[in-house]
Amino acid sequence: MEKVVLLLIALGACSHVTEAVLPILMWHGMGDSCCNPLSMGSIKKSFENLIPGVYVHSLEIGSTVTKDTENGFLMNVNDQITEACAKIKADANLANGFNAIGFSQGGQFLRAVAQRCPEPQMHNLVSVGGQHQGVYGFPKCPGENSTLCELVRKALDVGAYVSFIQDHVVQAEYWQDPFNYNEYVQKSVFLAEINNEQTYKPEYKTNLQKLTNLVLVRFLRDTMVQPSISEWFGFYAQGTDKETIAMQETNVFKKDLLGLREMLDAGKIHFLASDTDHLRFNQTFFEKQLLPWFK
Numbered sequence: 001m002e003k004v005v006l007l008l009i010a011l012g013a014c015s016h017v018t019e020a021v022l023p024i025l026m027w028h029g030m031g032d033s034c035c036n037p038l039s040m041g042s043i044k045k046s047f048e049n050l051i052p053g054v055y056v057h058s059l060e061i062g063s064t065v066t067k068d069t070e071n072g073f074l075m076n077v078n079d080q081i082t083e084a085c086a087k088i089k090a091d092a093n094l095a096n097g098f099n100a101i102g103f104s105q106g107g108q109f110l111r112a113v114a115q116r117c118p119e120p121q122m123h124n125l126v127s128v129g130g131q132h133q134g135v136y137g138f139p140k141c142p143g144e145n146s147t148l149c150e151l152v153r154k155a156l157d158v159g160a161y162v163s164f165i166q167d168h169v170v171q172a173e174y175w176q177d178p179f180n181y182n183e184y185v186q187k188s189v190f191l192a193e194i195n196n197e198q199t200y201k202p203e204y205k206t207n208l209q210k211l212t213n214l215v216l217v218r219f220l221r222d223t224m225v226q227p228s229i230s231e232w233f234g235f236y237a238q239g240t241d242k243e244t245i246a247m248q249e250t251n252v253f254k255k256d257l258l259g260l261r262e263m264l265d266a267g268k269i270h271f272l273a274s275d276t277d278h279l280r281f282n283q284t285f286f287e288k289q290l291l292p293w294f295k
Helices: 002-015 040-050 065-074 077-090 105-116 146-159 163-168 170-174 181-187 202-208 228-232 260-265 283-294
Strands: 024-027 056-058 098-103 122-128 213-219 269-274
Touching (some): 024 040, 024 105, 065 170, 098 283, 105 122, 105 170, 122 283, 213 283
Parallel strands (some): 098 122, 122 213, 213 269
């Protein structure tokens, strides 16, 4: 009888144990910083309030918030990925795996982390307005630093594939010219490489497929990202900046460079949409569309 009672007590205790939620890693977009109280700081607090006990790490690239913002414009993306991977490995709270959310360019940067730095394991990746096939246009520049925005515009006007600009202007590093695909493949120092369009790296495909879910959020009224279908891994058809094609029609998909076909067939890729401008989602969208991927 005593053993039965003890067993019942043990079962009762177990019934109150809930599975611990995975920590969350965030990466901000261009013109923003890790800790802006009106953007990333607010989103971090929302996660913490809505998922009790969750740990949230908002990536800061550089030693200060100011440098973090500047680096979003002027630090080579590959160096940013290296720094991000080092900070992730150094954070003991992330050692057993994590879910990730990237905003705007932070979306494709976190995908690069998943492909290049598979340990600790990223489980779900939510890309909110990330440009996974790059951009061909820079109509609006976010953030409060108009000087940096103007500098980037002038650099892109000079030539996105000029070596110095490729190495030092972040937005040039995910620029894709639909009228000159070969030059893009040859000279892109980040996007073409991470999309496996240069020297093929099988580990990029293997590591990306380790994701449980890849969630792609597109802003249907986007006035900053051209074309906005890049947020769903699509782009312009080659030779035009008018006609767009879906992910399934791109070289990355058709040549199976990243395993997107297998992920799509396995139900791992999810396409969400917000009928708003770039990153202009409200709390309701956050709670109903984004939050469930972290619970």
